[in-house]
Amino acid sequence: MNLKDLRCEIDQIDEQITQLLEQRMNLVLDIAKTKKIQKIEVVDLSREQLVLDRIAQKVQNPEYRSTIVNTYQDIMKNSRAYQQDFLKENKKTD
Numbered sequence: 571m572n573l574k575d576l577r578c579e580i581d582q583i584d585e586q587i588t589q590l591l592e593q594r595m596n597l598v599l600d601i602a603k604t605k606k607i608q609k610i611e612v613v614d615l616s617r618e619q620l621v622l623d624r625i626a627q628k629v630q631n632p633e634y635r636s637t638i639v640n641t642y643q644d645i646m647k648n649s650r651a652y653q654q655d656f657l658k659e660n661k662k663t664d
């Protein structure tokens with residue numbers, strides 16, 4: 571396959587990943603709202619470790635494991651930041 575075709579395939583995969591990340595963020599927002607009501611801390615490092623362990627097990631090619639686990643660390647770092655911003659903004663209107 572040539573570079574153009576390979577990039578075209580990447581573009582298609584990126585569209586799917588983006589849709590899935592949006593679905594994930596919808597759930598992250600619901601979690602933030604639930605945590606607000608239940609007065610639970612946003613950061614839950616034990617849950618994050620469970621997610622990372624699960625992802626590490628799911629990766630089929632061991633060559634890619636650390637790259638994908640690192641990507642998930644970033645996803646959750648950004649998810650946390652989003653929840654914290656959401657709760658901060660919410661506080662102003664309380």
Ligand SMILES: O=C(O)C(=O)C[C@]1(C(=O)O)C=C[C@@H](O)C=C1
Binds near residue numbers: 613617653
């Ligand atoms: O499961 C939660 O409690 C979440 O808030 C979601 C999530 C995640 O993005 O997976 C984000 C922040 C927490 O530290 C743990 C996990």
